[in-house]
Amino acid sequence: MPPNRVTLVSMALLLLVCLCCSPGCRSSPAPTVVFAVGGAPGELAFWEEIVRDFTTTTGVQVELLRQPADTDQQRQGLIIALKAGMANPDVFLMDVAWVGLFAASHWLVPLEQVERSAFFAEVLQRVDIHNGQVLALPVYQDAGLLYYRQDLLEKFAIPQPPATWQELLEQAQIVQRGMRKETPHFYGFVWQGKQYEGLVTNFQEFAGAHGGFVVETGGSTRIVLDLPQNRAALQFMHDLIWTHQVSPPSTYTEMQEEEVRLMFQKGHALFET
Numbered sequence: 001m002p003p004n005r006v007t008l009v010s011m012a013l014l015l016l017v018c019l020c021c022s023p024g025c026r027s028s029p030a031p032t033v034v035f036a037v038g039g040a041p042g043e044l045a046f047w048e049e050i051v052r053d054f055t056t057t058t059g060v061q062v063e064l065l066r067q068p069a070d071t072d073q074q075r076q077g078l079i080i081a082l083k084a085g086m087a088n089p090d091v092f093l094m095d096v097a098w099v100g101l102f103a104a105s106h107w108l109v110p111l112e113q114v115e116r117s118a119f120f121a122e123v124l125q126r127v128d129i130h131n132g133q134v135l136a137l138p139v140y141q142d143a144g145l146l147y148y149r150q151d152l153l154e155k156f157a158i159p160q161p162p163a164t165w166q167e168l169l170e171q172a173q174i175v176q177r178g179m180r181k182e183t184p185h186f187y188g189f190v191w192q193g194k195q196y197e198g199l200v201t202n203f204q205e206f207a208g209a210h211g212g213f214v215v216e217t218g219g220s221t222r223i224v225l226d227l228p229q230n231r232a233a234l235q236f237m238h239d240l241i242w243t244h245q246v247s248p249p250s251t252y253t254e255m256q257e258e259e260v261r262l263m264f265q266k267g268h269a270l271f272e273t
Helices: 015-021 041-058 071-083 096-104 121-128 150-155 165-179 197-209 228-242 257-265
Strands: 007-012 032-038 061-067 091-095 136-142 187-190 214-217 221-224 269-272
Touching (some): 032 041, 071 096, 071 197, 091 096, 096 121, 150 165, 165 187, 165 269, 197 228, 257 269
Parallel strands (some): 032 061, 032 091, 187 269
Antiparallel strands (some): 007 136, 214 221
């Protein structure tokens, strides 16, 4: 992922929490807020810690409604609850790409009492403001990272991690060839390739490095996708799996964040993104 590309995940309906913490609410019995959040086990454990601190500080009880790590399943679960008009959740963790969808469905409450200076102004303007109203707030600020096995780079006399996709491919081939003598199912590079939003995110990383995603700002701003650079990025992604075979065949059928992480942490891959 290019270092200047930021992906944000936003929490909607924080107004309820803000209202519960206001002076006008403190004389009333402590309310309970139902918070829907998904993620890996480590993420959920961290949210539990945050909730305990929040309750200790404010007296507001928070019930965690745990969701799957898979973002598609998270979105579907929220849509079912919101479309049905269910009382819960009050607050939920949502992906940056859902703000417009949920706003158009009138499922988000404007956050009128939020102090905007506590957040990045550009993030709020580009992501969380819809039709002039603040409808969500940034929780995570993520940047693309390349994880690599320093021990294996040293073992195969590779002086430094790759600076380009071509260097990554070459190093992956060297290490994979050597490691398969003792670990037959070792792969040089694992990444999110299943048909879901993680694939789109990874495609942006490949395409950005190839000079793709040209933005036209004529009569209306639009992203041009049908470009030779973008086609070259797609071909490179295909070739990682089928031509160079440094990424597993299951990349486009199974590989999401957790599958990739587990494969890398178990020692079965050199690179992960």
